[in-house]
Amino acid sequence: MRRRAVVLLSGGLDSYTAAAVAARDGFDLYALSIDYGQRHARELDAAARVAAALGVARHIQIALDLTRFGGSALTSDSPVPRDRALDAADIPITYVPARNTIFLSLSLAWAEVLEADTLVIGVNALDYSGYPDCRPEFIEAFERLAALATKAGVEGHALKVSAPLLHLSKAAIITLGTSLGLDYALTHSCYDPTPDGSPCGHCDSCRLRAAGFADAGLPDPLLR
């Protein structure tokens, strides 16, 4: 049997690229997307397009209403910051409390059932917008937890959390994905799209994406 990986697929370009790296490395992909009440729910359509393009073995979308907790501009009516200094040290209001912990936990549950030995997440530490749960030490701590949390772990089959973009800049991610033949026109990055779905161009996510394409010397196919 080929090795299986559960891949968190948001519909953005990072998770698409991370999934493509796992596919290149020989994994069968099981893609998981979460409808968490995000204001940019349009990214879930992108996740479905990306999953199809990757030829995943299965794609599940799970509903989990994180708006019940609030605490983020992505899950409430609080405005998304526009043209914020991207090198600010503070954690921005677009941070969703414990999001990656929750998403990795859900991946872990599915991985246990599938007997998958790897979770794939597209976090990156360089352009990570200041979110605590995108740091290398967070990923390592989750891997340690997973070894203790599961039946497979108890039986000695430790699960690996693969974050192949962890130390890459946005430009390096785009260059890598382009070399793998990815079509970034399928993706969606904007936190606060216009009613017709166009990127706002002013949120952190739009601006990190634009800077990444510019630094990679490539045009963003979404803006053609």
Added chain:
Amino acid sequence: MRRRAVVLLSGGLDSYTAAAVAARDGFDLYALSIDYGQRHARELDAAARVAAALGVARHIQIALDLTRFGGSALTSDSPVPRDRALDAADIPITYVPARNTIFLSLSLAWAEVLEADTLVIGVNALDYSGYPDCRPEFIEAFERLAALATKAGVEGHALKVSAPLLHLSKAAIITLGTSLGLDYALTHSCYDPTPDGSPCGHCDSCRLRAAGFADAGLPDPLLR
């Protein structure tokens, strides 16, 4: 401001007792229950009764359909084992993959928004039915993860995972709760209740409960 604790409340007697210990220790309680597609969804009614009896500041019930992943008799049509040897070394089919990891992650999200400094979970290691995510080392690993996963952690306010029943037997839990004045008639434990909601008397959960009341020398008010 009084200290706040987010308490996972299943409707069973363990989480009720753990919550009562936190209330005794001076915390304001924020109770979280998860409708995860469990076959014994009746426990959610018990969770609401228990939350009211505890006088919690708030009770949220979140829907998260873990039947999508399958892999457990509690979230599928697989039969719940009857009269299983409770000292068997294997992990039983009622184990729900990664359940406590997921539930603690959700508590963590809410705790971050509430600025609560403690998560309370009613796991216990002696009568734990062989579930890996009820062990002390799992709880410690989650606490380490939480310190890295959150804004509060980054700012130096580590969050504590309180598992006050961790080393207690079921009988000791029942004795403790009784001393705190708890009414266990409000709770529900059975994994596989009859259509009218009566406990089956044969699943692990019923049998651990019965043995606990017997060892405590107390009658189970549910069976009166």
